[in-house]
Amino acid sequence: MAYQAEISRRNPTAILFLIDQSASMGRVCPDGLTPAHVLADAVNRLLAEAVLKCTKDDGVRDYFSIGVLTYYGNDVHDALAHVPTDGVLKPISLLADHPLRIEERTRTFVDGAGGIVERKVKFPVWVDPVASGETPMCQAFRKAYETVALWVLDHPFAFPPTVINVTDGEPTDGDPRELALMLQQLMTDDGNLLLYNVHVRCGEEPGILFPSTEQEVPSLESARMLYEMSSPLPDVILEAARAEFPQRAIGPGARAYGYRVPLVEAIKFLNVGTLPFNFLR
Numbered sequence: 001m002a003y004q005a006e007i008s009r010r011n012p013t014a015i016l017f018l019i020d021q022s023a024s025m026g027r028v029c030p031d032g033l034t035p036a037h038v039l040a041d042a043v044n045r046l047l048a049e050a051v052l053k054c055t056k057d058d059g060v061r062d063y064f065s066i067g068v069l070t071y072y073g074n075d076v077h078d079a080l081a082h083v084p085t086d087g088v089l090k091p092i093s094l095l096a097d098h099p100l101r102i103e104e105r106t107r108t109f110v111d112g113a114g115g116i117v118e119r120k121v122k123f124p125v126w127v128d129p130v131a132s133g134e135t136p137m138c139q140a141f142r143k144a145y146e147t148v149a150l151w152v153l154d155h156p157f158a159f160p161p162t163v164i165n166v167t168d169g170e171p172t173d174g175d176p177r178e179l180a181l182m183l184q185q186l187m188t189d190d191g192n193l194l195l196y197n198v199h200v201r202c203g204e205e206p207g208i209l210f211p212s213t214e215q216e217v218p219s220l221e222s223a224r225m226l227y228e229m230s231s232p233l234p235d236v237i238l239e240a241a242r243a244e245f246p247q248r249a250i251g252p253g254a255r256a257y258g259y260r261v262p263l264v265e266a267i268k269f270l271n272v273g274t275l276p277f278n279f280l281r
Contacts, residue, residue: 002191026131
């Protein structure tokens with residue numbers, strides 16, 4: 001059965017984020033935040049949580065190789081280029097040792113006596129928010145393919161790699177569908193690569209999440225394009241999606257796809273996409 005491989009130091013898996021940082025990601029939402037800032041914070045939080053899950057008595061164990069490619073202007077950027085190792089995918093132990101900086105943030109906690117208290121917490125930052133230029137999504141998918149194709153050659157028995165693309169618009173450098181299909185065809189002995197695509201927006205109205213058929217998708221070219229680019233969810237992740245979105249009717253054959261998704265739901269979508277962080281044994 002596919003998607004059952006053990007995730008261990010001998011048999012790590014890979015997660016690669018593709019983050020649109022074009023100019024439109026800098027628009028200010030009604031709550032005063034921008035998609036660029038919200039998504040950078042979400043990715044940083046997920047990376048920090050993954051580091052904690054990989055931390056054992058002997059240090060941070062390399063259960064994962066992690067990459068973050070951002071695309072904006074006319075180029076693709078390795079957001080983790082400051083981590084001292086070759087290649088886009090970095091061992092998580094090196095991420096743990098090399099954040100860009102540690103910020104101090106204020107968080108609220110329940111005090112156990114019916115009240116709320118504020119505390120200062122350390123927040124590691126690996127990815128900065130950027131919003132500039134156009135949307136070279138094809139370039140990002142091309143770089144993702146080159147990166148993951150090499151990785152699967154070195155890890156033929158691993159839990160299949162995951163690629164998560166987050167955007168708020170349409171590519172400005174062509175049609176990425178063929179490149180996305182090439183990505184989905186990459187595989188290990190345990191199954192095909194899982195490709196997630198989520199289109200985000202400001203606002204609170206629920207978007208389209210995890211549709212099972214094309215009839216559930218708006219009849220817009222950009223919406224159909226991202227749907228066609230997204231993987232069907234394997235059963236183990238389908239159940240996680242239902243648990244994360246209990247109010248949604250997520251049926252068999254659901255795709256790893258969201259369209260016009262508000263930022264709050266987009267963060268939950270990322271939680272589903274990074275479910276392998278919870279598969280450690």
